[in-house]
Amino acid sequence: MKLGIDFGSTYSTLAHFDHVTNNVETITMGEGLPASIPSVVSITKKSRQVTCGNGAQNLIGRRSVRIFEAFKMLLTETDAEMLSRRGYDGEYTPREITRLYLESLLKTALQRQGEERMEEVVVCVPEIWGKRVNTLDGRMILRDLLRREMDIPVDHVQVVTEPEAASAYFVYHYERETGENFNGHLLLIDYGGGTLDITLTEVFSDGHGGVEIGYREGGGAGENHPGERGVSTIGSAGIAYMQSVLLQALREAGLLGEGEAPDYASPDFVSAVRDLEIQFKSVERMKDIEDHFGIYGSYQWMLQILDEEPEEFCVVEYDDGEEVPVYYHHLWLAYQQTIAGVLAAQVGEINEKVRKHINADPCDPAAGLNNDFKIALVGGFGSFYLVKQQIAEIYNLDANAAVDFRTKNITTKQRELAISLGAALLAEGKIVLQKTARYSIGLCTRNSDKQVTGLYYGIRYHQNIEPGRPYYLLNEPDLEDKEENRVTWAALYGNIESFVIEFTERLDHGGLMDVKAEIRERLRQLPNYGFWNLGFSMDESDVISFHITPSPIPGLPDQREEIVIPLDSYSRMFDLTAVREVTV
Numbered sequence: 001m002k003l004g005i006d007f008g009s010t011y012s013t014l015a016h017f018d019h020v021t022n023n024v025e026t027i028t029m030g031e032g033l034p035a036s037i038p039s040v041v042s043i044t045k046k047s048r049q050v051t052c053g054n055g056a057q058n059l060i061g062r063r064s065v066r067i068f069e070a071f072k073m074l075l076t077e078t079d080a081e082m083l084s085r086r087g088y089d090g091e092y093t094p095r096e097i098t099r100l101y102l103e104s105l106l107k108t109a110l111q112r113q114g115e116e117r118m119e120e121v122v123v124c125v126p127e128i129w130g131k132r133v134n135t136l137d138g139r140m141i142l143r144d145l146l147r148r149e150m151d152i153p154v155d156h157v158q159v160v161t162e163p164e165a166a167s168a169y170f171v172y173h174y175e176r177e178t179g180e181n182f183n184g185h186l187l188l189i190d191y192g193g194g195t196l197d198i199t200l201t202e203v204f205s206d207g208h209g210g211v212e213i214g215y216r217e218g219g220g221a222g223e224n225h226p227g228e229r230g231v232s233t234i235g236s237a238g239i240a241y242m243q244s245v246l247l248q249a250l251r252e253a254g255l256l257g258e259g260e261a262p263d264y265a266s267p268d269f270v271s272a273v274r275d276l277e278i279q280f281k282s283v284e285r286m287k288d289i290e291d292h293f294g295i296y297g298s299y300q301w302m303l304q305i306l307d308e309e310p311e312e313f314c315v316v317e318y319d320d321g322e323e324v325p326v327y328y329h330h331l332w333l334a335y336q337q338t339i340a341g342v343l344a345a346q347v348g349e350i351n352e353k354v355r356k357h358i359n360a361d362p363c364d365p366a367a368g369l370n371n372d373f374k375i376a377l378v379g380g381f382g383s384f385y386l387v388k389q390q391i392a393e394i395y396n397l398d399a400n401a402a403v404d405f406r407t408k409n410i411t412t413k414q415r416e417l418a419i420s421l422g423a424a425l426l427a428e429g430k431i432v433l434q435k436t437a438r439y440s441i442g443l444c445t446r447n448s449d450k451q452v453t454g455l456y457y458g459i460r461y462h463q464n465i466e467p468g469r470p471y472y473l474l475n476e477p478d479l480e481d482k483e484e485n486r487v488t489w490a491a492l493y494g495n496i497e498s499f500v501i502e503f504t505e506r507l508d509h510g511g512l513m514d515v516k517a518e519i520r521e522r523l524r525q526l527p528n529y530g531f532w533n534l535g536f537s538m539d540e541s542d543v544i545s546f547h548i549t550p551s552p553i554p555g556l557p558d559q560r561e562e563i564v565i566p567l568d569s570y571s572r573m574f575d576l577t578a579v580r581e582v583t584v
Helices: 081-083 096-114 137-149 160-177 238-252 267-281 283-293 299-307 326-358 384-392 418-428 517-523
Strands: 002-006 011-020 023-027 040-044 050-051 064-071 120-125 157-161 184-192 196-205 211-221 223-229 231-232 312-318 321-329 373-378 440-446 452-459 489-490 499-500 509-514 533-538 544-550 564-565 580-583
Touching: 002 096, 002 160, 002 418, 002 499, 011 096, 011 418, 040 096, 050 081, 064 238, 064 267, 096 137, 120 137, 120 160, 137 157, 157 160, 157 184, 157 238, 157 418, 160 184, 160 196, 160 418, 184 326, 184 509, 196 326, 223 418, 238 267, 238 312, 238 321, 238 326, 267 283, 267 312, 283 326, 283 384, 312 326, 321 326, 321 384, 326 384, 373 418, 440 509, 440 533, 452 499, 452 509, 452 533, 499 544
Parallel strands: 002 120, 120 157, 184 373
Antiparallel strands: 002 011, 011 023, 040 050, 040 064, 184 196, 196 211, 223 231, 312 321, 440 452, 440 499, 489 533, 499 509, 509 580, 533 544, 544 564
C-alpha cells in the first residue's frame, strides 16, 4: 500500500491513489466517520488501555483517562515545564504518544484497504520545522518511528513539508479541472492547528503528465512559547487561538486571574477547548461569524465591535459544569493577540522574497494577469473567516477579480485535505519534488587560539541536491566539485568539535553547534592520520550524514575506506540552547 499522511496538530488525514477511480481518495477510520481523524490519544489511568483518534476524542472530559493532544507540536520540545503542564512525563513522552497514534492509523488503514504491508509512506511536516535549529529533529523522529517501530524500509519512507504536498495536489487538481498544464509559481499559505507555513514553489509541467515541483522560498511561525504571561502557548495557529479565546472568556467570567495560567491537561480545560472546537467546525456557526464580522465591511474596521453591546457567540462548560459565555469580542481580541500580528509579519516577509521570483508585487492584482502565479489557502484554520479576510485585504483579492487569475481554478473545497491528497500523489510517484536544502551545514576552521577563522559549507541553503550524494567542503563555494578543489583536512580525531549551520544564503555567517561530550564517542572512529575530504549528504527526509573520504596521495596506493556518520539527532549531538553566532 502507498500512503500519504497529513500528520496534523489537531487532525490528521490519510489518503492513497485509487487505481479504480484513477484519483486520490482519503481513507477513513470506519464507516460513517469523517476523513479528518482527531490527533488525540487517551490512556485509561488504571488499565492503561490506549485509544486513538475519534474514540479518544469522545473520552475528553472523563477523569478516568489521560488525554494527550498537540503531540506533533511537542515532538521536539525540550522544555520540561511545558511538557509537564500538557500532561506528559518520562513514560508518556510526545514521541511515545506519536508512535502509538501513527501505529494505530497505519494498522487501521491496512485493514480498511485489505492490504498487508506498506510499500511507500509519505508523511508531512510543517515547513517551519526546517527553519529552526530546535525543530530539525522532527523529520528524523518521524522517519525513524515509521522505519524502526513499524518496520517500513528507510528508502520507502519520505518526510516532506506540508506546503510541498499541498502544491502537488493543487497542481494536479488544476490540470484535471482545466485540462491545461500549469507552469509558474504557487504561493501556499498553510494555516493549521499548530503552525503557519508560507511557501513559494515553482511548478514545471512537461505537457505529458510529468510534473516537477521545486521549493523556492519559505517562512512562517510555529515555535512554542513557554512562560508568556504565565501561559505556555502551543504554536501560533489554531490551537493557540482557541486556547486564547477560552482564556479571554475565563478571565472575564472571573474563573481565572489575569496572570494565572490554567492546567492545560485538566479535564475541565481540555473539554472546554473541545466544546469551542465543535463550534468552530460547525458550518452554521462559521456562517454566524462571517455574518457578524462581515457587517463591518473591512478587516481593518472590525475594532468597532468592541464598542457594541457584547453579543454571545456560544457557551462552554467549565469547572464542574459551570456555564461560561464566549462573546464575539473574545474571538476578536484573541485573534489580535495570537494571530493578526504574526500573520501580517510573516506574509510581509515572504512577499519581499516572492517579488524577486515573479518580478511583480504579489499583492497587486496585476500579478494575476498572466495566469502563472497562484495563491492558495490551505489547512483547517485557513478556512476561518478572520484569516480569510486578513489575507484578502493583504493581497487585494477583490480589487480586480474579473481579470485576476491568482486564485482562479486553484482553490478547492478540499483545501483541508490537500496535504494528505498531495502526499498520496507523491507516494504514488504521480508528481516529483525537487530536493532543495532548507539550510546550510558545514564545518569551521580555527587558529591556535581556538578562534574561528573560516566557515565551509558542504550543503548550502536553497541548493538543489541529489538525495544520498555527498557534497564536499570546497576551497571556494563556486568551484566545481573536483578533488583539487576540496578542502583537505588532516588528523581529524579530536579536532572535530563543532559543526556550523545557517538558515540564510550567507556563507560568512552561521551558528556554531558544539558536539556534546557524551557524543564524542561517535567521533572516535575519526582517523588521526592521513589527509581527508569532508562532506555532507541529505536523504529524502532531510536527515544529514557526515562523510569522511580519503584524500588520495599521488603515487601511493590507498587502502582507506570512506566513513559515514549519520547526524540523526541534533538534540542528542549538540547543545541546541548554546548555539553561538559566528561571522568571519
